[in-house]
Amino acid sequence: MHRLALCLVALSGLACAAETAQPPNILFIMSDDHAERAISAYGSDLIETPNIDRIAHEGIRFANSFVTNSICAPSRAVLLTGKYSHLNGLRDNRDIFDGSQMTFPKLLQAAGYQTAIVGKWHLKSDPTGFDEWKILDDQGHYYNPVFIDNGTEVRLEGYVTDLITNLALEYLEDRDESRPFALLYQHKAPHRNWMPHPRHFVNEERVYPLPETFWDDYAGRPAAAGQDMRIADMWLSLDMKLQKEHFGKETGTGGKDTWDPTEGWADDYGRMTAQQRAAWDAHYDPIGEAFREMPPDSRALAEWRYQRYMRDYLGSVAAVDEGVGRLLDYLEEHDLAENTVVVYTSDQGFYLGEHGWYDKRFMYEESLRTPLIIRYPAAIAPGQVNDNLVLNLDMSPTLLDLAGVEIPSEMQGRTLRPLITATPTSEWRDAIYYRYYEFPHGWHNVRPHYGVRTDRYKLIHFEGDMDVWELFDLQSDPNELNNVYGRDNYSVIQEALRDKLTELQRELEDSP
């Protein structure tokens, strides 16, 4: 009998600690900015992701999985520590992770696991708690990126998603088979600026449906109106991959007199090998030339940008899905699938044109949500979908629990084990707490805000240079267009949500 099964019978992690069966291996897969809407297991209308779907079909998919602070580095710190940003110290992308604090890899390492991370780290300080680390330098590049291999910089030739997958497979191949492993396999893709491998260039004839909120006017939501993350304002160089000669004020691109950071794009493009560039140009030059001949005007230009954005974003996702498939195949071929916990998640969700946006940060649904799928054949029945409100905060305690390691009381998340095993649970959280900080410095001009979400309602308070409350009824207004804060017919629920917010802030040791 497997160790976890024994634990469940004994109903005590301690009671089974003496069992000698090998604890499960852990393969934690995280992509960057991967919206649920770009995963077919989540009902995508945009792409098929058969390999990520395999994890869902053979395990459990969380339909209400959220982050506590929807931005890259802070989210990663929450995942590692099981603590909110105000306690782990990493509130926004400027902060440096304090690697001396407690993390789940450190605790696994202390319990006898061999631990490793390959791919994106993005926490500025060197990784701690890992026997081996091969991480991208900061954000990394899509083509021929620089990795930091246990402290030494090395530039690898190739496509970043494939390289990270190769490093993960090499690690598994070279590991010590006498001990369980915990491998964090973390992709850069599909982070901005969405540069696909040529094998995943999407046919320019394919047209993606415009989200119904694409032309949102942000009425009643001043923080939404004041952001700077509209697809309509995406850069023609870095985001759209046009070369300088393909655009400019003189081409009549909607009369938009805007600075376009062609230098950033020159760096991404310039680092390709001649062979890579030839494949790239064969696809993108005709796009640029067509644009130069007939640049779309204003509204049409925004929709043109949306289509180009979707093609490049989804092309970048396709490589992630392939990489996941290679890892799953490896586990099966080496008889590791049964006793390995496989997690697929992203550091947060992302806007794919909803509200006219890309990026994340807001507590609105598309960026508050993040995919979460877990497979562990030894203990999780296949094909489950769970509706409980779960958080990235829960990942550390969950992995420790599945590994049979005691969860430190300072962790604020909860183990998902009662939700993923056959053990019924009648008690779970009825609301989640969220807080975003990065303002006025940083990108995209999203005001700092905090809030609470229940299964039906969401209350948000925007601060910074404003003092605005928003309340949404997600049942009647799933797109969050109608702020009902202050309406008489919502006064009772509004009061209850404000009480809940206060209660959660007290419980989580945050102050408004």
Ligand code: CA
């Ligand atoms: Ca991210």
